[in-house]
Amino acid sequence: MRSFHLTEDEKANISMDFLTAVAVIVIAFIFAVSVLSSIITPYSGYSKELYPTADRAVTLLVEDKGYWECDDGEGTDWEFKWNYSGNYNYSNVTKIGLLDSNEKNTLDPGKINTIMENQGSWWEYPVSSSSGPELDNASRAMGLGRYNFYIQIRPLNESKYNVSAANQRATEMVGDKGDVVSVVRYSRMNQLDYGTMSLEKPLFGLDNNNFSYILSNGGIEFTVANLSIIPDHSQTISDISIGIGLNHESEITHSHDLQNDVFEIYKNGNLTTLPVSVSEVSDIIKINIPINTINNIDNWESADLFYVQLNGDNLMASQPGITFFSSNSTIEEFSLKTTIWVW
Incomplete structure (x- = not known):
């Protein structure tokens, strides 16, 4: 059997080749990690x-x-x-x-x-x-x-x-x-589908179990969207009423008609006052009634229901109009x- 013996120079060459190969592999690995990181994380700095x-x-x-x-x-x-x-x-x-x-x-x-x-x-x-x-x-x-x-x-x-x-x-x-x-x-999200409601009747009633909403928020705020407009008629929200009782015709009894200085009404994000004209189906009406105004109703906290009514001329609140409560609602x-x- 023939045997081979490496000289010192040959041993050095093999060591250098090995180190070079290792260095190339390490550099390639670092480069690959860097590229993958930039792909996986699209943000830098x-x-x-x-x-x-x-x-x-x-x-x-x-x-x-x-x-x-x-x-x-x-x-x-x-x-x-x-x-x-x-x-x-x-x-x-x-x-x-x-x-x-x-x-x-x-x-x-x-x-x-x-x-x-x-x-x-x-x-x-x-x-x-x-x-x-x-x-x-x-x-x-x-x-x-x-x-x-x-x-x-x-x-x-x-x-x-x-x-x-x-x-x-x-x-x-x-x-x-x-x-x-x-x-x-x-x-x-589950939300009520409110159907179609005439603004000549209470828009919604808040039951006693939910009065905590009024207390926790310092009043009540609600939004009505997608108001249907009757063509060739003047469309306005003329006044707003609140109360704690209804008669047999579903009208608020002992109602309080709100004046402009005791609540806030917004049209499309802009603060305004009554009467409010509604000319487009895309108009959004938001109303904020503070608790100080609600407190003008004696013993409201012990009532069964709290009602809010928008008195609107030639307007209907239609699905997917948004308020909080409605008697003919379904869950959507x-x-x-x-x-x-x-x-």
């Missing part, structure tokens, strides 16, 4: 820092019920603590979540309307009227800390809301902010898209 924050915040919103805690106790019904009777106890809410306490992957309309501005059939937050303390505490309770953010919730069915208006608001709020990340989550389930922008 400051945006790469923002993405986990945005992802965590929107996941919390749609997958968590939220939480409050104070000396009186604790619970997940934070919507009743956020603004209890106008006291603005924001700090008691440790976590804001929109998940319904009773249904999986379903958002709670009450929680959504507590924190977000209802634009008829879609929601946004923050808005120009959001106060500094509220916004600071909302940012804290959503885990967003020092970051700026904007949130929209829209139905997946684009026929249910004004897509152009929602897109325009997103552009106005986010615009050209430089490094911005957006994260989307999908869920669903629809899918939602929640988007958060963080910068």
